[in-house]
């Protein structure tokens with residue numbers, strides 16, 4: 001699994017740089033007054049963040065987790081910002097993320113829940129490393145030490 005992640009990380013070539021260029025473009029077009037409107041995916045990502053903060057708190061408190069949040073499946077369909085494409089690698093990471101997150105909710109697993117949770121957050125980070133590095137320091141705070 002780790003090996004697969006490494007290969008995927010090397011192969012991915014998304015970048016948030018395109019976002020910067022996009023902003024510059026609107027500046028040169030004198031459209032600076034346009035408000036930044038988050039994409040459906042950006043909103044979903046913020047919901048993922050909040051949901052995982054909640055899951056982490058429940059794990060640390062030793063509570064049993066509720067149901068797998070079905071909203072997570074929207075990663076396959078949510079619209080990305082205009083400048084991004086949902087290519088095969090993005091799809092592969094989305095699936096890895098869903099699988100890892102489902103494992104967190106697998107009450108029959110023999111692997112410690114902290115490890116399963118950190119593994120799922122690791123997939124967030126791996127996708128971001130190739131995709132959009134900005135939020136990584138924030139995402140790392142989710143990890144259970």
Ligand code: HEC
Nearest residue numbers: 039041042045048049080081093094097123124127132135
């Ligand atoms: C399959 C790749 C992928 C995975 C997995 C992923 N992200 Fe993201 N994330 C993105 C992309 C792409 C964006 C930019 C979305 C856009 O601008 O349309 C993003 C944006 C974000 C943002 C910024 C949202 C904003 O307001 O602009 C945060 C925060 C974030 N992700 C957190 C997370 C967390 C937490 C996880 C795991 C629970 C996660 N991401 C998993 C690809 C991913």
